[in-house]
Amino acid sequence: MSSDPASRAGAILEIDLGAIVANWRLLAQKAAPAACAAVVKANAYGLGAAPVARALQAAGCRLFFVATLDEGIGLRGALGPGPEIAVFNGPLPGTTAEFAPHWLVPVLNDPGQIESWKKQPGVPAILHVDTGMSRLGLTAREFATLATELPQSGIAWRAVISHLACADSPDHPLNERQRTRFAAAARHMSGVPAGLAASSGIFLGRPYHFDLVRPGAALYGVNPQPGHPNPLRQVVRLTGKILQIREIDRGESVGYGAAHVMETAGRVATVAVGYADGWLRSLSHRGCGYIAGKRIPLLGRVSMDLVTFDVSAVDPALAHPGALVELLGQHYGVDDAATDAGTIGYEILTALGARYHRIYRDPTATNDSA
Ligand SMILES: Cc1ncc(COP(=O)(O)O)c(C=O)c1O
Secondary structure, X not given: OOOOHHHHOOEEEEEEHHHHHHHHHHHHHXXXXXXXXXXXXXXXXXXXXXXXXXXXXXXOOOEEEEOOHHXXXXXXXXXXXXXXXXXXXXXXXXXXXXXXXXXXXXXXXOHHHHHHHOOOOOOXXXXXXXXXXXXXXXXXXHHHHHOOOHHHOOOEEEEEEOOOOOOOOOOOHHHHHHXXXXXXXXXXXXXXXXXXXXXXXXXXXXXXXXXXXXXXXXXXXXXXOOOOOOOOOOOEEEEEEEEEXXXXXXXXXXXXXXXXXXXXXXXXXXXXXXXXXXOOHHHOOOOEEXXXXXXXXXXXXXXXXXXXXXXXXXXXXXOOXXXXXXXXXXXXXXXXXXXXXXOOHHHHHHHOOOOOEEEEEOOOOOOXXX
């Protein structure tokens, strides 16, 4: 008889769907009367598009955004025919006919996508205008050329959107410039719901909300206002198993490159998580874990499947083979790991590995805080 998956896994990732729902409600309340969609691209930022979107659907979310057609088809299968699903990348050449059978709404990002969509009049689409990101969406010149014909193009415009480049820096002058440019574009699309703000944009205030907001990262607990207290709930808890404990003499090295040398004799725990699991190599020498609320520094380099921690100061009754080290959670959140790794919470989440045993905490189970 084989062991259960939690026993076999080197680490356990708990995803608190109740916290995601609570975060969506808080964002929706903040943006009201604008409608609040949910961005669940990249497998809901690594946390599982199907369970996350189902929980949000049950909480009342009616519009979901994914990045690709395949993500859209997968999500439609998970959600059934009810909610709207929009695809940020729009129809790539040769794929136009594949949206309608799955009731997917493309975001049209350039004149070519608009031209091909016009061939099926009355089918809904979202228009993306670029107001300062210089990434996707009609340029100002393209929009000026097409502005008068777009409302009469035969396309059933479901929304007009743009994306803020600097919303997490409230004082950045580009925010207001983008808002003004977007408001002008939205006026041309009279009667079409307008949406500019993602997570951080919601916190720029009412003038940025228009009719529709579309948060992603904040749903998953990433702080939308760096440098300020995070109003959102932590969503993930990651615990890794200790495989071995060893006593190491002063002057001995730990791990690849002999990159850490023990200044004093100590005890080191080897934990079954590595960069192949998304525990980024850039956390080498900088990250940490927690055992029973006590911080344990990460020693040396993160390797592919393993990471080492200094547990010299932890009661051996708590730090032993089989015991769990908290790698993400209330003490050390996604944003903390991102700071130590020199990246952003988005990357910590989307890197979370496939080898973790995943446990979804049910949003209706009130006592089940992970
Ligand atoms: C066009 C667009 N809208 C919304 C989002 C969601 O942004 P955030 O995760 O910052 O809320 C993204 C994410 O990258 C995006 O590309």
